[in-house]
Amino acid sequence: MPTLTDAVVVITGANGGIGRELVTQTLSRGAAKVYATARTPQAWSDPRVVPLALDVTDPASVSAAADAAADATVLINNAGANPPTASLIDIDDDALVANVEVNFLGPVRVARAFVPVITGRPGAAIVDVHSIASWYAFGGVYSAAKAALWSATNSLRLELAPRGVHVLGVHMGYVDTPMAAHAEGPKLAASDLAAQILDGLEADRFEVLADEITRQVRAALAQPLEALYPELLTPPS
């Protein structure tokens, strides 16, 4: 059963809106140490936080971080980024590849590096932060990459369950962080989301669906495609 008591937690994208909340809340739930990883690590006042350099798109950086955090028990794959456009047609090739790197290949790479580190330890777990975009294709390459990550999370869960590593996937709509600064409409507080993620982890759940819109989209996947995308029923003008 995953537990945060005495856990050693690695968090990617720890300087971001959700990442900072995850650092604070894992500690308040009893984690012994948190590796707060970032491309540019920041100083933290709590001595239990170890800032660590990690660019999820750089295999050498990922490998070095796994060596440095050799006592880890829990990995939270939280880092992610928006593409410059939600269009799959207008986006240039470099930006297309870069977004797949940060939102899909990066977290898979980080999981692969940390599996040998965490396997066999009490409370071993991986948390992958996806999005509602895994199931609702409004974000172009962002949605595609988050859908691919969701699938990879499912594969990792099947592969790692027999080894005693619990795998949790997280989906949510907008969260009030710099990433969603442009967005209108209701947003979850990052503190609320972090609490739901850690509640789900400690309850041994496989999935956290953090808001009502995400639960509705998840349910609509069982319907004909037009239920999720009613605009497809409108003829072209």
Ligand SMILES: NC(=O)c1ccc[n+]([C@@H]2O[C@H](COP(=O)([O-])OP(=O)(O)OC[C@H]3O[C@@H](n4cnc5c(N)ncnc54)[C@H](OP(=O)(O)O)[C@@H]3O)[C@@H](O)[C@H]2O)c1
């Ligand atoms: N906010 C939302 O509405 C929302 C909704 C659904 C899902 N999500 C997901 O939630 C996660 C956290 O996002 P957030 O809302 O906290 O956004 P955020 O405040 O923009 O934080 C994202 C973090 O990811 C880091 N990052 C970007 N590229 C990286 C790389 N190559 N290597 C390592 N770290 C990298 C950023 O680091 P730098 O500071 O170095 O740029 C930043 O700290 C992401 O996976 C995002 O896709 C967010």
